[in-house]
Amino acid sequence: MPDSTPPGDPTIRTIAMPADTNPAGDIFGGWLMSQMDLAAGTVAALTARGRASTVAVEGMKFHRPVKVGDEVSLYADLSHVGRSSMRIHVEAWRRPRDSDVSMQVTEATFTFVALDENGAARPVRG
Numbered sequence: 001m002p003d004s005t006p007p008g009d010p011t012i013r014t015i016a017m018p019a020d021t022n023p024a025g026d027i028f029g030g031w032l033m034s035q036m037d038l039a040a041g042t043v044a045a046l047t048a049r050g051r052a053s054t055v056a057v058e059g060m061k062f063h064r065p066v067k068v069g070d071e072v073s074l075y076a077d078l079s080h081v082g083r084s085s086m087r088i089h090v091e092a093w094r095r096p097r098d099s100d101v102s103m104q105v106t107e108a109t110f111t112f113v114a115l116d117e118n119g120a121a122r123p124v125r126g
């Protein structure tokens with residue numbers, strides 16, 4: 001696992017709050033996945049210059065837990081553009097609020113599809 005964050009600014013940066021916990025008190029994996037989907041969707045909408053929808057998620061890995069109060073940074077990187085599809089690699093990193101050390105917590109590759117006004121696939125760049 002890398003020990004430094006990906007280059008550039010994160011697509012989203014947020015704080016993990018008590019409302020986002022699982023019954024054990026750590027941050028709920030579904031909340032993290034939704035943040036990752038939001039980050040990938042931001043890149044997809046910008047790339048497609050319009051509506052795009054998640055069609056697949058591959059290789060979802062949870063490396064470490066996230067704790068309440070952590071700053072969570074989502075790095076989304078466009079890795080491939082097809083006819084209507086876009087593959088976007090997303091990593092989440094946590095930084096305890098009283099530390100300057102960041103640790104990778106998740107990674108996955110999202111596939112988004114550019115959609116027309118009827119919700120059908122359309123060319124990304126057309």
Ligand SMILES: CC(C)(COP(=O)(O)OP(=O)(O)OC[C@H]1O[C@@H](n2cnc3c(N)ncnc32)[C@H](O)[C@@H]1OP(=O)(O)O)[C@@H](O)C(=O)NCCC(=O)NCCS
Binds near residue numbers: 081086111119
């Ligand atoms: C997105 C959607 C309109 C695509 O429809 P479709 O009939 O599968 O369209 P196509 O077969 O033309 O595929 C579109 C592209 O997606 C890709 N694709 C489709 N299913 C895929 C999958 N499971 N994994 C990876 N890529 C996939 C195709 O390869 C194609 O890529 P390309 O155009 O770059 O070659 C349709 O699948 C859909 O509405 N899905 C639900 C999306 C949704 O609600 N997401 C939110 C989830 S909470």
